[in-house]
Amino acid sequence: MIDTIGFDGDDTLWHNESLFSMTQERFRALLAHAADPADLDRRLLEAERANLAVYGYGIKGFVLSMIETAISVTDGRVPARDLQSLIDFGKAMLDHPVELLPGVAEVVDALSRRYRLILITKGDLFDQESKVARSGLAGRFDAVEIVSEKDPASYRRVLDRHGVAAERFVMVGNSIRSDILPVLALGGHAVHIPYAITWAHEEADPPDAHYRRLDSVHDLPPLLASW
Ligand SMILES: [Mg+2]
The missing domain is CATH 3.40.50.1000 (HAD superfamily/HAD-like)
Structure with a gap:
């Protein structure tokens, strides 16, 4: 039949979601000074959902959503070195076995x-x-x-x-x-x-x-x- x-x-x-979840943990740590974890998670999910129609599913869209959220929760004051860290998080995900x-x-x-x-x-x-x-x-x-x-x-x-x-x-x-x-x-x-x-x-x-x-x-x- x-x-x-x-x-x-x-x-x-x-395995896939575990990698996203690990990275999101690092994202929370990087922005702990600017937003509490629950608020940050909520805003990141909002950005991811809005960006699905723009970038589709995947790690690159996730990185851009993290960057956008970081800019927004710091009122545009997130340092370039932190943005670099987010880009590096994404590269590590793409390289992950x-x-x-x-x-x-x-x-x-x-x-x-x-x-x-x-x-x-x-x-x-x-x-x-x-x-x-x-x-x-x-x-x-x-x-x-x-x-x-x-x-x-x-x-x-x-x-x-x-x-x-x-x-x-x-x-x-x-x-x-x-x-x-x-x-x-x-x-x-x-x-x-x-x-x-x-x-x-x-x-x-x-x-x-x-x-x-x-x-x-x-x-x-x-x-x-x-x-
Ligand atoms: Mg699946």
Whole structure:
């Protein structure tokens, strides 16, 4: 019944949000003199949300949002050396090794022998391509799709391009908003594997429609075999 599996990348195959969260910790420390942590977090999230339409998802947009927030909370008095620190935080994130989540390498390897696998990830093209290459998983996937937004229309385009009927497709990911809801809306299947941390922008109420939630990717092959 299912012949194609879509995998999300960030926080499904490899760690990602932990890196943002670590960097945000450094951002709070750098600006502790100008704003309290809760206020700073709120203003940074506001800037990130407003900037999504301008820069899209990814580290570069995050860095520009940190810079914008730093300028705003210091009333324009943030020193250039602190702005340099924010730029360096971003470079360190981009250079950070890709760390696969536990079990991912084995499970993807096993599933690649029985199903067509498509990696569907959103964000900055250059950074995502680099992460896919460094993950060592590229060879296990029949296709890699890097999209700027994960909504029903973008999933529809991916499925059409690969000639996959939604009812034969299952999407596996950590985000209810990006990986689960749009695929269910198309009549596809979805498996939610939450990550330890969820970016506030990705938070969404679980759908009423039928979908599965697993604690670990290890549970995915038996679940698919039982369908
Ligand atoms: Mg994700």
